[in-house]
Amino acid sequence: xxxxxxxxxxxxxxxxxxxxxxxxxxxxxxxxxxxxxxxxxxxxxxxxxxxxxxxxxxxxxxxxxxxxxxxxxxxxxxxxxxxxxxxxxxxxxxxxxxxxxxxxxxxxxxxxxxxxxxxxxxxxxxxxxxxxxxxxxxxxxxxxxxxxxxxxxxxxxxxxxxxxxxxxxxxxxxxxxxxxxxxxxxxxxxxxxxxxxxxxxxxxxxxxxxxxxxxxxxxxxxxxxxxxxxxxxxxxxxxxxxxxxxxxxxxxxxxxxxxxxxxxxxxxxxxxxxxxxxxxxxxxxxxxxxxxxxxxxxxxxxxxxxxxxxxxxxxxxxxxxxxxxxxxxxxxxxxxxxxxxx
Amino acid sequence: xxxxxxxxxxxxxxxxxxxxxxxxxxxxxxxxxxxxxxxxxxxxxxxxxxxxxxxxxxxxxxxxxxxxxxxxxxxxxxxxxxxxxxxxxxxxxxxxxxxxxxxxxxxxxxxxxxxxxxxxxxxxxxxxxxxxxxxxxxxxxxxxxxxxxxxxxxxxxxxxxxxxxxxxxxxxxxxxxxxxxxxxxxxxxxxxxxxxxxxxxxxxxxxxxxxxxxxxxxxxxxxxxxxxxxxxxxxxxxxxxxxxxxxxxxxxxxxxxxxxxxxxxxxxxxxxxxxxxxxxxxxxxxxxxxxxxxxxxxxxxxxxxxxxxxxxxxxxxxxxxxxxxxxxxxxxxxxxxxxxxxxxxxxxxxxxxxxxxxxxxxxxxxxxxxxxxxxxxxxxxxxxxxxxxxxxxxxxxxxxxxxxxxxxxxxxxxxxxxxxxxxxxxxxxxxxxxxxxxxxxxxxxxxxxxxxxxxxxxxxxxxxxxxxxxxxxxxxxxxxxxxxxxxxxxxxxxxxxxxxxx
Numbered sequence: 001x002x003x004x005x006x007x008x009x010x011x012x013x014x015x016x017x018x019x020x021x022x023x024x025x026x027x028x029x030x031x032x033x034x035x036x037x038x039x040x041x042x043x044x045x046x047x048x049x050x051x052x053x054x055x056x057x058x059x060x061x062x063x064x065x066x067x068x069x070x071x072x073x074x075x076x077x078x079x080x081x082x083x084x085x086x087x088x089x090x091x092x093x094x095x096x097x098x099x100x101x102x103x104x105x106x107x108x109x110x111x112x113x114x115x116x117x118x119x120x121x122x123x124x125x126x127x128x129x130x131x132x133x134x135x136x137x138x139x140x141x142x143x144x145x146x147x148x149x150x151x152x153x154x155x156x157x158x159x160x161x162x163x164x165x166x167x168x169x170x171x172x173x174x175x176x177x178x179x180x181x182x183x184x185x186x187x188x189x190x191x192x193x194x195x196x197x198x199x200x201x202x203x204x205x206x207x208x209x210x211x212x213x214x215x216x217x218x219x220x221x222x223x224x225x226x227x228x229x230x231x232x233x234x235x236x237x238x239x240x241x242x243x244x245x246x247x248x249x250x251x252x253x254x255x256x257x258x259x260x261x262x263x264x265x266x267x268x269x270x271x272x273x274x275x276x277x278x279x280x281x282x283x284x285x286x287x288x289x290x291x292x293x294x295x296x297x298x299x300x301x302x303x304x305x306x307x308x309x310x311x312x313x314x315x316x317x318x319x320x321x322x323x324x325x326x327x328x329x330x331x332x333x334x335x336x337x338x339x340x341x342x
Numbered sequence: 343x344x345x346x347x348x349x350x351x352x353x354x355x356x357x358x359x360x361x362x363x364x365x366x367x368x369x370x371x372x373x374x375x376x377x378x379x380x381x382x383x384x385x386x387x388x389x390x391x392x393x394x395x396x397x398x399x400x401x402x403x404x405x406x407x408x409x410x411x412x413x414x415x416x417x418x419x420x421x422x423x424x425x426x427x428x429x430x431x432x433x434x435x436x437x438x439x440x441x442x443x444x445x446x447x448x449x450x451x452x453x454x455x456x457x458x459x460x461x462x463x464x465x466x467x468x469x470x471x472x473x474x475x476x477x478x479x480x481x482x483x484x485x486x487x488x489x490x491x492x493x494x495x496x497x498x499x500x501x502x503x504x505x506x507x508x509x510x511x512x513x514x515x516x517x518x519x520x521x522x523x524x525x526x527x528x529x530x531x532x533x534x535x536x537x538x539x540x541x542x543x544x545x546x547x548x549x550x551x552x553x554x555x556x557x558x559x560x561x562x563x564x565x566x567x568x569x570x571x572x573x574x575x576x577x578x579x580x581x582x583x584x585x586x587x588x589x590x591x592x593x594x595x596x597x598x599x600x601x602x603x604x605x606x607x608x609x610x611x612x613x614x615x616x617x618x619x620x621x622x623x624x625x626x627x628x629x630x631x632x633x634x635x636x637x638x639x640x641x642x643x644x645x646x647x648x649x650x651x652x653x654x655x656x657x658x659x660x661x662x663x664x665x666x667x668x669x670x671x672x673x674x675x676x677x678x679x680x681x682x683x684x685x686x687x688x689x690x691x692x693x694x695x696x697x698x699x700x701x702x703x704x705x706x707x708x709x710x711x712x713x714x715x716x717x718x719x720x721x722x723x724x725x726x727x728x729x730x731x732x733x734x735x736x737x738x739x740x741x742x743x744x745x746x747x748x749x750x751x752x753x754x755x756x757x758x759x760x761x762x763x764x765x766x767x768x769x770x771x772x773x774x775x776x777x778x779x780x781x782x783x784x785x786x787x788x789x790x791x792x793x794x795x796x797x798x799x800x801x802x803x804x805x806x807x808x809x810x811x812x813x814x815x816x817x818x819x820x821x822x823x824x825x826x827x828x829x830x831x832x833x834x835x836x837x838x839x840x841x842x843x844x
Binding site for chain 1 (some may be wrong): 359459487643645664665666669675676682683684685686687688689693698701704708709710711736738752756798
């Protein structure tokens, strides 16, 4: 940012409306980082084994996968919409990967991009239908979730691909420095790429503009329809990516790995971006926030599991967390509206 | 005898004085026109009468008693019925259910006696000459019939005062005549009728008294309409020029037009529109609200399909299907609705000013940096004296005037050759307004063709070179602007209202 200052310091200052305080209040990243530190510290002290290299490795790997799922949802929340079919797309893409790698014997460097491309195609179907019909993405993706998943079960006969090349599972188990999962590193790289994408590419900026105010974006010469379809395609590709990471962790492509209809993904998918400060009404994203959101959720879940808290309690806890995060989102929108920014 | 008296009412909203000491008197057996351009305060006044807003000062009396309605329901119960511009019917319900909607039963769980409500509804339908089965769903009615059902609903509440907000906006002339016949009968029965319309023919046809609002003040208070002619009323609506324009007429350009419409028709309803704007020329597009000016701009930008004629840009016939394509032809549009259509309030000044040039500035792979954008839009923003702490400032935090400058700046940065500017001075301060006028002139001097849409006749006379007059989605004529306010406004009004005589 410093490099633009020379272009800005000629502007005459208008009354600055408490922007420093506001930015802090409106940014979730700082609050999340503090929460993460507190939770991590508390678990590290009270739970022996929480900070063991293996524990850190599995937590890191889970953060990697949950962040990817959260990014997939974030990419479509940008438009003010959502995608209930992220889980279904992720599993479908994983099964396509299994088919390509196991049945067709296609080398992994081709099979993996092929599966991600397939995810983007499913995302295109969602996006095209949403844009052309004008129906809210909730209904469209509720339908496509069932269609994608149903067709996948029919085609695979609900059979797993569990004779994948050994390198797939090896990747899932690979550690750097004894405790850092390679999957986490891959996710961090994708985070970096997405941050650059939203900030330094035309398409990324157009996505934010079309998401914040489609009418104004259209009247400023942006082809809003195409841009929104691209958002859904990005969601599909990222969901596919998450599906592949899950396949690497399991060592097999399993139709039930994201639960029935892929709905096990929905909670982490919404939790990470919404906790991270991505506006549900669209037009503002936080890649770092999504990463931090997923980190917080994973640490809480792992810690509570280690404390032998029942899984249903954890689910209830996550649900409550999502509710609070959504209320915080409402509050953010109200503040923004009061300041004439929406 | 006074049915409803509005006495010295004032109302402020944050930053705006919407009504300033406004009075109006509605009498039984009279149809009273409430006139004024957009933003003059008509809607605010109606909202205060019906209890949606509270007046800061002043009072409203009905039959001599002070009334303070808390909401439209209370107003209706007190005998003040309103038929709003937008339909307020439940279209899937029957006519009878709609008329009796808030009296279907004594309490929420009591069963509905359909025979009784049908009978009651029939009584009101008869009075309105509506020969329809009261059990017909409203969705099967014509727009005119719906309008009458709404009036029936208001009447059934024993309204002694009936306010109609643009009742004829969606009616054909024949349907309007039916409505007027009924209104006259209601008037003769002693109902006091308030009539808001932009169509002056109708006002002179049906009304006997008129109140004109301008900038939130009375331009006249309950004057007898028979003493006035169209010119008087229009003058009161738009106001006299407070000053002689300081600008001399600009020299005519004779270069070939940059942008032409030839016999252009659109799905929005425009018919046979022909106009031409030359490089360096400011063509004004004037008309009353509802004349189809903004709609023309948007149709030309591809938001409504073209149904006939030709769009010619730089001598070549083109088709434009989206704003993106218009931009490729060098056409930009500054919307009248800055907040909803012009700017992305959530985003920074830089993002808003640069949105039109992102594609142009990007590298082969679609990358671009803030620095690149700032180097393009920075000088334009600086030239326009946009006051902002930094380019990263959220644009929603800037003042209206600065926001408006940014929404013009983005098209200048894009280097458009035709700029369509829609109502440039809505909601901005006088200083910025004058600045924008200078800016429009500068743009024209530098060879940009400008199409200026404004309802502000003073602004039009001050800025435009020629004025194309629009009414009913057609061009009625073109007036050369010699900056003589009287002459130009008379000529313009002649085109709008003189078409019966012509």
